[in-house]
Amino acid sequence: xxxxxxxxxxxxxxNKASEGKTFKKIKNNPEHKWKPLLQQSPNFKxxxxxxxxxxxxxxxxxxxxxxxxxDFCDESKTRIFRHASVKNRIAVLLYDIETETLGKFMAxxxxxxxxxxxxxxxxxKVIKVLxxxx
Numbered sequence: 001x002x003x004x005x006x007x008x009x010x011x012x013x014x015n016k017a018s019e020g021k022t023f024k025k026i027k028n029n030p031e032h033k034w035k036p037l038l039q040q041s042p043n044f045k046x047x048x049x050x051x052x053x054x055x056x057x058x059x060x061x062x063x064x065x066x067x068x069x070x071d072f073c074d075e076s077k078t079r080i081f082r083h084a085s086v087k088n089r090i091a092v093l094l095y096d097i098e099t100e101t102l103g104k105f106m107a108x109x110x111x112x113x114x115x116x117x118x119x120x121x122x123x124x125k126v127i128k129v130l131x132x133x134x
Contacts, residue, residue, distance in 0.1 A: 007050035014048035014057070021045070026059070040110065051075065060110070067108065069094075072101035088119065097129060 022043045028036040040059075047058040051070070058068070069075055074096040083089035105111060 004050070004053065007053065007055050010055055011048040011050040014046065018046040018048075023059070040113065067101060067105045069105075072098045072105055099129065 022045060024043055026037050026039045037059075044059045047060070049056045049058070049068075056068075069078065073094040077093075077095035079093040081091040081093070083091075
């Protein structure tokens, strides 16, 4: 299993090597066990981030400022729950939310594509925000 420092160095290397470059094609590794990545736009930039023992790779349009969950909440406290008997029902618990950034994230064209692809139903979505700031 990779160590935290190795992941940080790998993310830094990817960011340095891809800086200022625009990519045109995604090629999926046939040995990879996950679903193939779908290319959303003909040209995209790459950004890498190490988070704990994860290496996250963002691929976005050159005109898009990528917003991630860690940009609008405290990612270290995020919890995702899956319903025990209804496979496609989840709950996400976020802390220390920056609502303005969250709003931009939810309204983003790419987020709309993802929610449509995942089959999210607008009428079933519930968002509740609790604030401890008085």
